Amino acid sequence: MVNLGIKIHELDFKNPVLTASGTCGFGEEIADFIDLSLLGGIVVKGTTLKHREGNTYPRMAETPSGMLNAVGLQNKGADNFIFNIYPRIKDLDTHIIVNVNGSTIEDYVALTERLNELDKIPAIELNISCPNVKEGGMAFGISCRSAEAVVKAVRKVYDKTLIVKLSPNVTNIAEIAKAVEGQGADSVSLINTLLGMAVNAETRKPVLSTITGGLSGPAIKPIALRMVWQVYNAVKIPVIGMGGIMNATDALEFMISGASAIQVGTAIFIDPTIPVQIIDGISAYMERHKIQSVNDLIGSLQC
């Protein structure tokens, strides 16, 4: 039996496979397909302090080996999460991580304070990289200074595991990672979607209501892998990798490049059983290669 357990900061995960925010709802939506307790963790849909309707339809465009989305953080807000959702999912035998969003630093802090009180939420993922909102979101994640400011403020009020989700839409992602590490982030996760666009040549109109949207799926995997490797080489805190992971081989590539854990996003839309297939595939790979602990894979790239 191989050992799949990994650690992010002080938090033990039964395996390195998590589902990515915005792609698995609150977990419940995919419970028909898989036994959620098999997962290393579930990062729930991006949450804001107040209810958000998100952007106007159309919010989606298919692209070569990927898709653009412009959901814009539609969610029912903190109260709904805390009073309606949390009681239903808190006892799932897997880590529930909340993806925290805000338009201002005060928003991030206020939401974090409320989540800090929930016993069964052992970690938050601070999303400073959403490309689909007019205020906040990615704006915080594309400069060291603003990233530092929001992480610093949130760190003050949060004593559990703080993961910061980075934007790939930057010149130097390693610098941003180092900046948030410097403010006490326990881990960084990357990448969020790349800013992209789709046009309908027949109507000469943008496909998305917001003109631009976030690109995800296999198309972005080479970029995500490169960024994980750059960030792994720049920081000491664990890196959570994602971007186009469709199968165990993809997941292994991320771990070999330096990811301590990985998240499965868009792949869930194609087949919600993929996260469990990946867990099995990593086990099979380790057995084949006689690797005892998945930790031995992390950053094992020979170059």
Next chain:
Amino acid sequence: MVNLGIKIHELDFKNPVLTASGTCGFGEEIADFIDLSLLGGIVVKGTTLKHREGNTYPRMAETPSGMLNAVGLQNKGADNFIFNIYPRIKDLDTHIIVNVNGSTIEDYVALTERLNELDKIPAIELNISCPNVKEGGMAFGISCRSAEAVVKAVRKVYDKTLIVKLSPNVTNIAEIAKAVEGQGADSVSLINTLLGMAVNAETRKPVLSTITGGLSGPAIKPIALRMVWQVYNAVKIPVIGMGGIMNATDALEFMISGASAIQVGTAIFIDPTIPVQIIDGISAYMERHKIQSVNDLIGSLQC
């Protein structure tokens, strides 16, 4: 008959379809497949002052809807171009544009000075965005200050059409475009490849000898489109768009988003007749939509 002619600065092109640097050699390599005089222009392989061997094999990795390359500007240098190649291609009935590269500003300037003397080279494309060289290349293209410096120096010695090729590996490509416009660039072309990486999970080694390489092909089209649109809205000089164009519809999407001309790159590897198919496809589209001049398409996005 529709009118396909466009203008970049003071240079008239018979149509907006060019071949991209590094993907069509010096034109001659694809002359078996197509009548080169049908093309709007040919941007020849990245050239440096001195001969370069380029990077070690392997230099290529296939990725979902795309590929990574790490050629590293292999070329035989300025003398070879001027004395061996130029005489052979100078009388082709299409614009020959040289893609100019250097490790230092002095390199760029010295090469440009030599090209300035060639009658039949009406334009150069200043490549400040090659991700596959250790010195120079992309380093110049990822900050406004260095981009300005190289464009300023080259502008001084070049009096024909100066196109600057931008890197997509930046936080704000519109800013860089504005910076080079400010230094007298006559046009910007974008995007060069996105920095990516491929890993062989079985051997736990990078696929490329250089670990990272440049991502091209349809996978990057949504990002390229978005950048073309952002730059078109930021500068007054004409924009030349590229990145994943595989057919006329893709080309039209770029023109509608603001490109005055487009370049076909990786698609040539799949089928070297694609540039000509695109020219025909644009004509057919214009006839169908009763558009007289291709100029009416440029930036015609309705949002």
Next chain:
Amino acid sequence: MRKTVIDFLLLDNKQLNKDNFLLKLRSPIPVPELFPGQFINVLIKDASEIFLRRPFSILDVDFNKQIISILVKILGRGSKKLTEAKEGETINAIVPLGKSFSLPEKSDRILLIGGGSGVAPMLFLSKICGLAPSNVSVLIGARSISDHIDISAYQAYGQFHFTTEDGTLGEKGFVTNHPVFTEKLENYNKIYTCGPNQMMKAIGKVAIEKGIFCEVSLENMMACGFGVCLCCVEDTKTGHKCVCTDGPVFNVNDLKW
């Protein structure tokens, strides 16, 4: 039943006319109870430019033989590729998805209006609604007779009426020009419709005006089909609703039409 990813066997792929194909998919496991308006989300394999699944309404179900039928109209690359699948191939699909039309009550007199590929759930509904055929009218619109599919297998379940834009079958014009709609609407207390949004909006407007119960099955671009991506929203009177889970069937009164 639980939503499940199933590898179906393609039992039969029959071309009905130029653009429409009838696909019969056999499930290796018992098929769930399925109702009109629900759909399956099909993986289009080995297609170089297709990444996401494609949704298709359920046309019919044979519980004993574990067969689900769908009607596929060629619209673009994905539907084209699917119609090229050969018998014996595996078709991977997620089932069951979405909320169905509400089933009529015994006393109802219903008008089912299908346009284009929207006929599938209408035919299914005519078959399982349990009403006397005299209380079920099915109005089907198409561009031309060559776009119409053979509905003889459903003929016994109701009274069928046709329109074509070129007049080659039934009344000339749109479904909203047909006498059952323009003159005899008071014969029905419920309207169910599926087809192009424009057609459904025209129908919905009249239904709202006349106060007739009306359910529509919305067209939409979906990424997941099971409620996780939030891409498929319709802006309803109570905010953004997911067409794939809160719909695709909505009562017109809930929409901002």
Next chain:
Amino acid sequence: MRKTVIDFLLLDNKQLNKDNFLLKLRSPIPVPELFPGQFINVLIKDASEIFLRRPFSILDVDFNKQIISILVKILGRGSKKLTEAKEGETINAIVPLGKSFSLPEKSDRILLIGGGSGVAPMLFLSKICGLAPSNVSVLIGARSISDHIDISAYQAYGQFHFTTEDGTLGEKGFVTNHPVFTEKLENYNKIYTCGPNQMMKAIGKVAIEKGIFCEVSLENMMACGFGVCLCCVEDTKTGHKCVCTDGPVFNVNDLKW
């Protein structure tokens, strides 16, 4: 002739053993003169994870019937997909590509060594070299008898020898363990080889030592196949050379082996 993108008709797709298939492609236009070592670059259509073409050596040509044959060994996704193509399908390929082996002179005694799918150009060369069969030896290596392909169509062109790693056909071991190579190499003044690089390197080393003329056809990852991408380089004594245009055939003396 000019390099051309051609839509071939797949006339025949025959499985030779577990992993090897013989594909016959008919050209709608006259096929060019083609020589052993040259290759075609095949578009693998409708495969979701394949973007670039795949190169395959020419096994044989029928100029009258305009047919090019290739031998395809299943290695990964692209080759697998290609072997699944059905007769009557269109196969798009670019042809002719690369430089061929140099043809032997009348007085030559040649040894052709093929490993794995590298047998294709060796069989082609045996057929068209124009030498007396007694002056042509063909040594073919494979893992096991089940990996060997039937070479009877070429038997008349030379003397055939086999090795298998498990000894199930011919000598047990690698081609470099076979007596024609270990003991009788002086019988030949030219060696031609195509197969895994490791095999060719072992052969090349001996050829260089013994001063025997030796040409090898290099394995390589190609993006374009016609000399524009510069991805396929081999680091030769005179610098980086493109395997697709300067090769795939090289004289071992030019390589840094």
